[in-house]
Amino acid sequence: MKLREIINKIFLIEIFKGLFLTLRMLFSKPVTIQYPLQRRKIYPGFRGRHALVRDPFTGNEKCIGCMRCTSVCPSRCIYIKREKTENKMIVTDYVIDASRCIFCAYCVEACPVCALVLTEDFEYSDYMRKNLIFNKEQLLKNWDEFASKWPYDVYFNKFWQPPGIDPSRWPKTKREQKPIPIKRFVEIKKEESDESSS
């Protein structure tokens, strides 16, 4: 064994092994994806740009201003301004500082009415930090953008439901969560019903 080690050392066997390995790699197929030209498939549960879901029937945000997302957010980057009326909470502004967000999606899990999504949109870099602080209008617009690209009629994110927790412990709204119809689908439905009624 000792002699073998000496021979290995003198003839640089390990270095030659390494050289052979890299030479073999030289002729194998590269794994690069030429990004702007080719794109890779986005997996379900991908956490991209934030969006507030727009209720397809009323056109307003679904958020009820319960503040759960704010309290669960580990980086404290959600700010909600709300006003109380006699029977309803009105969210006047809803701000997410995406430059501080760590994309843990706790906010998405915590929301009882599934009003918040991390969309699959990842191309939103900007030169200004200011532009990465999304207010309510921007968040709703993000949703519109995302929905217009979404190929199906309904959207449902299975990560809305906290994994590993027994469904019986989820809030009722969460348990009974239905996939959200996309606006354009709703409009088509509406037109159809208009036509049939007229």
Added chain:
Amino acid sequence: METVYIILITTFKTLIYFGILMLHVAYATYAERKVIGHIQLRLGPMLVGPHGLLQPIADVVKLIFKEDIIPTKVDKAIFRIAPLISLTAALSTFAVIPVNKNWVISDINVGLLYVIGIAGIGTYGIIFSGWSSNSKYAFLGSLRSAAQMISYEVALGLSLVGVILMAESFNLTEIVNKQGEYWYGMFLFPQIIGYFVFVVAMLAETNRLPFDLPEAETELVAGYFVEYSGIRFSLFYLAEYLAMFCMSALATICFWGGWTIPPVLLKALPALGLIPGIVWFLLKVYFHIFLFFWLRGTLPRYRYDQLMAIGWKVLIPLALFNILVTSIFKYYL
């Protein structure tokens, strides 16, 4: 009249050499990025031109138009001169390198000594740049470089002594001709130890991985040229690549038989004789250039004390041993 003729013809040759060399250097950077890329299962440059072929040209344009910053507290004159010294030293070596039978700018009798001497002058550029930059990192980088150059210059010189003994000449053309006397047409086999020492010392002399301590990015940001920008920085880059070509050419001439092919091969396939010598020469040079890239893609950087230990404790004794053995054989055979 005679003198004017010589001057004109030399200038002409030099210009042609220069143009070809620059093109080679530009595409060596491209080849390096491609080779390293493929070793790491990436693609390397792909966007500029087909398969990124115009990338070197785009790089040159970019470097020329980049802002050239000279920091306030540097020694301005030396700061400006330093890259030029490196570049001139690297370029001058090519004056004596024969690329084909009688294709050489200047066929002098001490060619080998000249190349080794001039290659050492490149260190001045590095030390000047490090010192004049007035920055700790640059200075450390250049000091390291000086130590490294001295250690490996010795090994490099000694490894070539074997070749000189075999060829009984310093003239590079002569060395190549002498190799033709063997049936395999190379000094590679009797001088295998010398070749090994030469290759290691060559890597260290040109500051390439795994011996790129003067510019170790992780420790010294970039070493001696941190303060340089734009076109001045690219002159150092150019000098490094030129030194690579120079060392590869030297290895080809001294150990691989230059532009000749093994006589035994020529006898077996006489058709090979039709291929011009420069093709063989370039093939051999490219093999060495590829070796540089290949080693860069394989080996991690050495630690500083390891670098010194290899130089003084392994390479120099090996080279001396090689000289001893060669001399004994030369004397008795």
